[in-house]
Amino acid sequence: MSSEEPTDSSSADGEPPVTDGGTESDSGVDAPATGGFDQKATNTVDPEIPDDSILRGRNVVKEYETGDQIVRALKGIGFGIAPGDFVAVVGPSGSGKSTLLNLLGLLDVPTRGEVTLEGTDVAEFDDAERTSRRKEVIGFVFQSFYLIPTLTAVENVEMPRMLDRTPKQTRQRATELLERVGLGDRLDHYPDELSGGQKQRVAIARSLINDPELLLADEPTGNLDRDTGDQILDLFDELREEEGVAVVTVTHDDYVAEAADRVVNLIDGELRESGDHAHHGDSDGTHQNTADGGEPGGSVGTDGGGGETE
Amino acid sequence: MSLLRRLTAQVPTVVLARRNVARAKTRSVLAVLAIVIGVVAIGGIGVGGEAFKQDQLSAYENFGGTATVSPVFYEDQPELRTFDEQEIQQISQAADSAAVVPIRRANGLIRGPDGDTIIFASALGIDDPSRFYETEAGEIPPNFERVAVVGAAFAESNGVSVGDQVRVGGEVDESFRVAGIIRQQGNGDPLSADRSVFIPNTVFDRDGYDEVILQANVQVAGIESVSESVRSQMNQRQDRVRVTTSASRQEQQEQQFEIINQFLLGISAISLLVAAVTIANTMLMSAIEREGEIGVLRAVGYSKFAVVRLLVAESTLLGVVGVAIGAPVALGIGAVANQLLVGNPLAFTATGLSYIGVGVVFGVLTALVGGLYPAWRAANKRPVEALG
Structure with a gap:
């Protein structure tokens, strides 16, 4: 493949060619390597992943084509998410966090490897099925x-179910959820009449309207002050304890990471033990001291990245 | 839950669409305006054209039961160029109950009161113009001799008024006092009275007549049977006459109107095409602006189809609003045209109204179609990219 050489040379320069990916690599070298991870991952990860996982990933590789380059955003990772988990994914920009979140959210399918939702490979779903499964299982924040902006707080919460033709039940549920997040008095306020924390709480209420099993939160406290962030984190704890909702959050914020049961470092498309990658130099790397990827109930495995060049 | 809310909850897509359309007000107003223009163009031209047609064809009312008999002649028989007295008699016999009005067409120039030559006008000899015409000024004397009556357009464009002198040159070569001005007749008149000077047949210094108008007494026989009778009687040995009923003339003219109308409607259809482009552009901008929001819809479980439906509902809503404004405006224009041309603002014809109907249907369809591509594009955007 002719594209290998420029790819390799740019890698040697230490310049990631694309922002959202990790490093690119040539498929000629990787194909066997991936096979190797496959086994490794299967062997090392499977025993760790509990059987009641909502979502499970094995040797998940995600590649993007950018021009004539292939960007490998995820390099063969394994994971499993059980009910009630609270996992924080940390890592520098461009480490593949967004890609991972998209895969967890059934917004995307892996290039290789498999992601299974309650035992079914998501690659088997067509777009419509994926959409409806997403609606049933996953809440997004x-x-x-x-x-x-054109919908009131309660309408925003109702929005995922607005086309379900059950307006009464939906309104009732939406009202309950807003009351639960402390916005019972803001039902009819429009988003521009709400503070950042209130908006985030509306967004969380919206993510819960379909009683999801898994809540995916992208920087849930990113735009909030500490007090408001605390409220959000308390809410997550409550949801996990009372309803067994699993929460996976992508964050730059140590504070969120500290609150999580498990912290997973995602660096250059690979999951690593915390602390392994302080030398990466990204400011985010220093936040990972709290990570403890080897927790017993922990279901996030990694290939260890032995075969990868950096 | 209020009744209104219960109702709107049944069509959540429309509720969402309405709010989204209301969001970018200026843009929505402009898109609606494009549809309004298209609907007004089609509806207004359709209704206005119908009013114009009614006006023009109203001239046939005076000639409803008439036909024009013209001689058929050949180069080598110049004597057959006109009907002689004997032929007029034959025509009268064949026409039976119908009245026979022989007409002479004067050659030679016509000069106005100030001596200027008047072109695009003809002088016609007739025994009694009051058989077909009424005047808007002056009168047609019961005994039509030594005076002229002129058409409305002739009088207006040449500044001729009652009492003025009009000179007919050529074979007649005589001046006539204008006794009356004939009310406007339109193009349906077989004698083109608007641009004519009527003078008595008696001033001609010849026997032959150039054509004959038949006027049926409809209680006895319709003009068609009279025409057929004259035709068969006169054309026994060779083709001597050509008989054209005003009905067939009317038909021809209606066809011409039809062609002109369709041409104009074609042009206004282009304005709807432009409206479609405007709507598509509006929706594309809107979809791009709201990419993240649409990505959220997809993420929280809205199917591609639901997103398409939402955006198409928005564009269709623009069309519905445009049509709701445009159709009354087109009706108003039609009412004005009716008032001006027919004299009754409510003189809508079924055809005229159907043009407004066409404008309404196409206005909405245009908006719907204009929204399809942007909607399809937005729905197919991967939520990953939309949210990124």
């Missing part, structure tokens, strides 16, 4: 809230 986005970094910038993404509330719809």
